[in-house]
Amino acid sequence: MVHGSQASAPPEAPDVAQILRANRLALARLMAVRLLVAGLLVAVPVVIGRLTGTNSFFLVLPIPFGVGVFILTVYRALYGIRVSQCARVLRDYPLxxxxxxxxxxxxxxxxxxxxxxxxxxxxxxxxPLMRAVNAAGRRRWPEGVEERGAWLAGDLLFGGVLVEPGSNAMLFLKPADWDKTARKREEAGAERLARAQRAKLTHRTKYAVMKRS
Incomplete structure (x- = not known):
């Protein structure tokens, strides 16, 4: 019996401050790498052109790609990054x-x-079926979640944050069908609704990353 109870016991709860610090660092690294690549694609052809005095089409070809990488990086940072939103959820909901x-x-x-x-x-x-995106902009699914379970902060009718134990990977969640769960949200009660409002979870996510196809 002792062994069975130990096996079913949840892992130790992760530290919220450490989770946010790890994800902000991961986001900073991701943005730094992408901006570095964009900068090199633009700067290297310009420097080589000035040093050699050449104006070859193939030499300037990387420049539009560098500008494209920069635009996509900014675009994704504005619409696809959820670290700040997750921080609000973790402030109002326990794991x-x-x-x-x-x-x-x-x-x-x-x-x-x-x-x-x-x-x-x-x-x-x-x-409810939920949609999830990596809060720090990574694309991969955190390995081991389905086997080990995960920590959840939030209210599944409104949304929340999923944390994978061990890696501090953080996913932002919203209901997959916002309209289907609307009536349950209306019946959730004033206290539950106020808490979701403080965490900025009461509105449909408008950006395409969390919309239906």
Whole structure:
């Protein structure tokens, strides 16, 4: 009996400050690498052209690609990065462990990969299908979530944050079908609604990264 209770015990809750620090650092690295690539694609041909005095078409060809990488980086940072939004959620909701997280499907968008997931709770049925994006802009699904479970902060009717134990990978969640769950949100109660409002979870996510195809 002792071994069984230990096996079913959730892992130690992660530190929220460490989670946010790790994701902000991951985001800074991602942006730095992309901006460095953009800068090199623009600067290197210009420097070589000035040093050699040549104006070859092939020499200036990388410049439009560098400008394109820069524009996409800014575009994605504005619309696909969710670290600040996750920080608001983690400020208003505690982390609760969920042993079953199922990834249903995945699709690519210019903002980042969108995952459809179902977070189930033992003893409860009808968990809503959620859409999830990596808060720090990464595209990969955090390995091990489906086997080990994950920590959830938020309210599945409104949205929330999913944290993979061990790696500090953080996903921002919203209901996959916002309209389908509208009535349940209206019946959620004043206290529950006010909490979701403080965490900025009461509005449909307008950007295409979290919309239906």
């Amino acid at each position: 609760e462990f969920h042993p079953r997280v199922l990834k249903k499907r995945e699709r690519w968008t210019e903002y980042g990969n969108v995952f459809e997931v179902r977070v189930t709770t033992r003893g409860q049925h009808g968990a």
